[in-house]
Amino acid sequence: QVQLVESGGQLVQPGESLRLSCTVSDHTTSFPAMAWFRQASGKDREFVAAFTRNGGGTFYAPSVKGRFAISRDTAKNAMYLQMDSLKPEDTAVYYCAATPTPTGRLLDQNFYSYWGQGTQVTVAS
Numbered sequence: 001q002v003q004l005v006e007s008g009g010q011l012v013q014p015g016e017s018l019r020l021s022c023t024v025s026d027h028t029t030s031f032p033a034m035a036w037f038r039q040a041s042g043k044d045r046e047f048v049a050a051f052t053r054n055g056g057g058t059f060y061a062p063s064v065k066g067r068f069a070i071s072r073d074t075a076k077n078a079m080y081l082q083m084d085s086l087k088p089e090d091t092a093v094y095y096c097a098a099t100p101t102p103t104g105r106l107l108d109q110n111f112y113s114y115w116g117q118g119t120q121v122t123v124a125s
Contacts (some may be wrong), residue, residue, distance in 0.1 A: 002026045004096050009119030020081040022096030022123045032102035036081045038092035054102040086123045093118040
């Protein structure tokens with residue numbers, strides 16, 4: 001069973017940066033589409049960012065566009081989320097997600113069949 005493992009979440013102050021990592025446990029499995037979602041306490045899980053090998057497109061939620069950057073390292077079979085200029089409203093549990101399907105509704109969490117356990121990001125002074 002392929003697993004996704006997130007890391008990098010921690011407590012940071014507003015304006016600081018943080019990089020989250022998501023590693024695929026099976027190095028022989030390469031997902032054509034992966035994404036980051038987040039869920040703040042008491043709120044629904046929401047889309048943050050995604051990429052697809054189909055055209056190499058990246059997609060961002062309006063609330064993070066220009067501050068966050070999604071990337072992948074195919075050699076390490078890992079995905080990253082670079083988060084800059086963090087705000088208190090970015091506080092949430094961040095989840096990585098993956099799908100073997102290269103195209104589809106990338107912003108829809110139901111599109112993804114593999115999920116990590118989540119990593120907590122807290123932005124507070």
